[in-house]
Amino acid sequence: MWKEIVLLVRKEALLEWRQKYAINGILLYVISAVFTAYLSMGAGTGSLQVPVWNALYWIIILFSSVNAVAKSFVQEHQARQLYYYMIASPEAIILSKTIYNTLLTLVLALLGYVVFGLVFGNPVADKPLFMLNLLLGAMGFSASLTMVSAIASKAGNNGTLMAILSFPVLIPILLMAIQVSKNAIDGLDREINLEKILTLLAINALVTASAYILFPYLWRS
Secondary structure, eight states: OHHHHHHHHHHHHHHHHHOHHHHHHHHHHHHHHHHHHHHHTOTTSOOOOHHHHHHHHHHHHHHHHHHHHTHHHHTSOHHHHHHHHHHSOHHHHHHHHHHHHHHHHHHHHHHHHHHHHHHHOOOOSOHHHHHHHHHHHHHHHHHHHHHHHHHHHTTTSOHHHHHHHHHHHHHHHHHHHHHHHHHHHHTOOHHHHHHHHHHHHHHHHHHHHHHHHHHHHHHHO
């Protein structure tokens, strides 16, 4: 199965490379959102307060992730899905898409972090913890959105349905990630964040395991 996963992740990367407009549009979305936030907060008025910086950053990353992962299954035609059904196991398909979307979301999060730092300044005191939190947040967003994208694709590719189903699942991950990143910005003792980090790991494991178990039933339909 791991060989199938590697091949499928490579396939996703090749398709993304051929359709450059998709990734370019997402990157433009991130930069435009940061620039719009800069203008709305008053250009040249100084750096943002830490809570505002933290909240704006995660809101932009959240919506960028939704736009990036929404096309996982929604953009694929039924004929292509039938072809995948015949050559690969459903477990390999869901894991490969989750891995690829995690990498894509992490790239978007890092890009947003760099652009945010250039525009609003970088107040993060504990950067390793912040990066770990970015990784866990990207994993949680990707695992949840990938499964929701698969459900939406079976309901007539309804993008509205994906938005409705995804946000209740993403809210616990988002709140936990915001709390950890706030503590990383303030440079608090890492032991304070241990419980929240473990909670994020548990949520990610639960979502991934649920997708791994339930996706084969959805895939057969």
